[in-house]
Amino acid sequence: MARIVIDQVRKSYGALHVLKDFSLDIADGEFVVLVGPSGCGKSTMLKILAGLEEASGGTIRIGGRDVTDLAPGDRDIAMVFQNYALYPHLTVAANMGFGLKMRGTPADVITRRVQEAARILDVEHLLERRPRQLSGGQRQRVALGRAIVREPAAFLMDEPLSNLDAKLRVHMRAEIGALHQRLGVTTIYVTHDQIEAMTMANRIVIMKDGEIQQIADPETMFERPANLFVAGFIGSPGMNFLSARAQGGTTRLFGEAVPVPPGADGDVTIGLRPEHIEAGPGAVTFMARPSLVESLGSEKYIYFEAPDDNRPPGFLKQSEEDQRGSRLIARLVNAGPVRIGENVTLSFDPARLHVFDPATGKAIR
Amino acid sequence: MAGGRFSLDLARPSRQHWLGYILLAPAVLLIAAIIVYPLIVSVDLSFQNVGIARLDQPRRPFTTANYERLFTSPDFWNACWVTLKLIVVVTSACFILGLGTALLVNNRFKGRSVARLLVAMPWAVPEVIAVVIFAWIFDSSFGLMNWVFLSLGLIDKTINWFSDPDAAFAVVATTMIWKGYPFVSIMSLAGLQSIPEDYYAAARVDGASALQRLRYITLPCLMPVIGVTTVLVMLWIFRDFSIIYVLTGGGPLKATQTLSIMTYEQAFSFFRMGYASAIGVVTLVICVIAAKLTMRRAPDNL
Structure with a gap:
């Protein structure tokens, strides 16, 4: 167990900077999730932390010890890989005890610690099997087991759930969370899935193009995104964006006057989360004509066009799977029947609005 | 339809x-x-007393004389011993060289593709040409090897490579190793490239040294390839004829006479085709058993 201090770590291949001045102070026992789209540098950071790749600059301290140029095996860390990296020729028990064996731990100690870890992860009955005889979820547990038998100062996890099917992923997510609660070992977890980040993390680090966008706990990340990228990345479905002109603390949205923070002046981008739009009249009420209605049973997603005056800016790139042009989404819980093409009354609370500077993308508060 | x-x-x-x-x-x-x-036909011939086999001749009476003679013949046991020695020496040397070179050229470095080509080169040289080159290298009067050994001070008078039994065996083995190791190298390289990079990353995080990674990851992961390759190399040594025949013809004093050379000699020098067929059949049986034993071991390791 240890505090990890990453100070201005950089990585570049020639002129290509894949990681720019990454600094992060991780408290002992904290669960930190690095999240971002592919190519944002999160996996590179983890590999540098593990010692599998060399940093171009900066320092890393684990438990007060400078490990920047230490071999992976000397850093007192354990890593869980995306495809588990279980050795096919070894039994589950031998896989889990491999790290201890390499360190010359006596055989009886290895057996005891493997048994202990197997009990925690509920894989005791699988110890004599080979990895290929296991299901995906079982392999995942064994991979976790291999990490915990070492009793390291920190766990590094590289998208450990992305090879599992959706249901199992939710289950293992909860298990990893519980395991962290139980062991209290500092954990750094890399994922591209914002839901994993939101559900598991004590603190989230959102990255894009090798740069940290925001470091915050999940609540803050959701409530007070620092910029447009974070606002669009966190939340599902993603935040709606509208463009507007602000003057003297007000702007016009859906034809209504809406108060905005005094710092906003001139062109602004307004963010409004789908779940903050409600059915029926409210503080700011407007009519919308749904072009698509998706019912998930407990809730409905209503798709409708943004008014002409508030068309979202064209330059605004949302995450790739979430390209929806000028369409807005409202996420309604317990709404009555909604039909395509029939006007519905919707409303929102202006206090829920997020205001961004369209030039810099930064939040205006 | x-x-x-x-x-x-x-x-x-x-x-x-x-x-x-x-x-x-x-x-x-x-x-x-x-x-x-x-x-x-050859199984059939091995049970007849036949000189020159002819398909238009009627069958000779059934006899096990060929086999009786074979198992009591010191020549046969000598050929078995020579074959076994060759297999052990050449196979192990081919594996040390082949695996070593494969591991080397599996690293990333400048000129890797050239190095890979050079490693595989002996494989592309026709066997007879390779043998002629080696015959020159080991020539007792003008050969390179004697000159090198003399210059290094390892010997004080030239070795007569082809008249000393041990030296002749060494020459045959050397030539076979040179010709045989690229196959092991190529197969191992293919096997190495199929080992996921993550295994090594995980092992490094687990604190395994380079030697431990070789022992606990690379070799076990290569076992299926090594198993098949061992069988193929072994069978190649069993059946190889041209290298030994051109270099030594099986001599001196039958020091390099393997089962295949003995078969050839009995059939086409002494025209005892029934007897030669018996040797061939026994060789076949040995090969099948050896291949079975080797193949059975390999899958157990994975």
């Missing part, structure tokens, strides 16, 4: 397996004609 009298609709579910048989037929027929039939 709509397509005319000769249309054969192989796409029908009930005929799906036909295409397989049709495609297999030429190969099966060819193998039957050039391998299975001669095999049966």
